[in-house]
Amino acid sequence: MFFHIQKLINPIAADEPDPAAANILQEGLGGQFGEMRTMMQYLFQSFNARGDAKPFKDLIQGVGIEEISHVELITTTINMLLDGSAQSPGKTPKGKARKAAVPGSGGSTPLDVALIAPNTHHFIVAPQCALPVDAAGNPWNGSYVYASGNLVLDLMYNLMLESTGRLQKCRIYEMSDNKALRSTVSYLIARDHAHELAFAKALESLGVNWGKVLPIPNFDATQYPEVKKLMDLGVHRTQHHFRLDDSEMGKIFRGSSPANDGFEIETTEEPPEGAPVTALPERPEEFAPGLTPELMEMVAAVRDFK
Numbered sequence: 517m518f519f520h521i522q523k524l525i526n527p528i529a530a531d532e533p534d535p536a537a538a539n540i541l542q543e544g545l546g547g548q549f550g551e552m553r554t555m556m557q558y559l560f561q562s563f564n565a566r567g568d569a570k571p572f573k574d575l576i577q578g579v580g581i582e583e584i585s586h587v588e589l590i591t592t593t594i595n596m597l598l599d600g601s602a603q604s605p606g607k608t609p610k611g612k613a614r615k616a617a618v619p620g621s622g623g624s625t626p627l628d629v630a631l632i633a634p635n636t637h638h639f640i641v642a643p644q645c646a647l648p649v650d651a652a653g654n655p656w657n658g659s660y661v662y663a664s665g666n667l668v669l670d671l672m673y674n675l676m677l678e679s680t681g682r683l684q685k686c687r688i689y690e691m692s693d694n695k696a697l698r699s700t701v702s703y704l705i706a707r708d709h710a711h712e713l714a715f716a717k718a719l720e721s722l723g724v725n726w727g728k729v730l731p732i733p734n735f736d737a738t739q740y741p742e743v744k745k746l747m748d749l750g751v752h753r754t755q756h757h758f759r760l761d762d763s764e765m766g767k768i769f770r771g772s773s774p775a776n777d778g779f780e781i782e783t784t785e786e787p788p789e790g791a792p793v794t795a796l797p798e799r800p801e802e803f804a805p806g807l808t809p810e811l812m813e814m815v816a817a818v819r820d821f822k
Contacts, residue, residue: 518581519760523790525585528593529699533601537692539634543651544592544688544704549681551704552648553660554711557677560663561670562621571764572667575591575718576674578757578765579711593700594646595796598638602629602801626801645693668724675715675726676800682737689740699748702742709737709752713781716774727774753781756788 544550558580565573603626630639638644648656662673682705689701707728720766738744753773757763766783771801773779798806807815 521790522793524589524592524793525582525788525790526589526703527699527791528589529695531695533599534597534692534694534697535601535629535633535638537694537697538597538638540651540691541590541594541597541697541701542635542647542686543585544685544701545646546595546656547650547684548660548682549677550650551583551586552656554677554681555580555587556658557661557663558583558674560661564663564665566665569667571767572718572756572767574759575714575768576670578755578759578763579714581758582707584758586707587607589700590704591646592793593696595644596696597694598644599796599799601644602627628776639802643799643804645796668719668722671715671719672726674751675712675719678708678711678715682712686735686737698742702740702746703751704736705740705743706746706751710755713752713774714755714769717766717781720774723770753779755781755783757783758787767807775785
């Protein structure tokens with residue numbers, strides 16, 4: 517079973533709405549190498565694990581549980597990049613916001629930003645929110661998940677998955693200077709690096725010379741200022757197991773880094789501190805008005821109940 521805290525695993529920087537940035541970030545969410553895939557792959561591998569290999573199961577599952585938080589983080593970032601874009605001057609074909617007591621009254625087009633947005637489903641299927649799709653609008657596909665039951669094969673595939681995911685996120689970083697997008701992508705670049713190290717260390721402990729078969733991509737992510745700040749803090753050298761009971765992840769993820777950079781890696785008992793989650797506002801133009809006064813009164817009664 518799982519437990520949840522209503523916090524984001526990392527803060528999201530504030531910036532203007534940007535539907536184009538939201539759409540490229542969809543690849544990091546619902547793409548073949550996105551966060552939905554890593555989450556489902558590692559969880560299925562751990563749920564289906566056979567034999568007495570608890571330290572390895574704990575490591576794979578710990579990373580998988582973290583990926584749930586990454587899905588939450590990247591989804592929330594996409595929501596921030598989309599929400600309010602219909603009222604954002606310069607983001608619509610006519611270059612100005614439209615406000616009316618009744619959305620669309622008098623022939624107005626309060627959602628015409630969708631005509632120039634890369635993914636109109638963000639405004640038609642969802643009320644300016646994330647979708648479980650990639651940047652081309654293709655739905656996330658369960659066939660992406662690789663869970664063979666062979667521990668070495670699964671770990672090798674996971675290392676490849678994290679390496680490709682980090683590579684793609686570096687490309688996404690270079691596509692937009694939106695602060696919200698970059699704060700989240702930078703964090704995910706650093707954490708993908710940590711997961712590369714986790715699976716590489718696990719392979720090393722099994723005697724697999726992964727470095728000659730599947731080397732970690734050789735590029736310096738510290739050239740990105742936001743990533744450097746995180747890596748200077750050692751964000752890529754720690755793992756959290758997110759367990760309330762006993763975890764044996766620390767038997768694997770410890771000691772010298774498999775990146776051979778002179779640093780040590782460690783498993784920590786305490787999870788990340790987290791960041792506040794802000795509720796999305798009402799969007800009348802999307803017919804997503806929120807709660808009626810009557811429902812608000814009932815919600816308040818439940819909230820204040822002791």
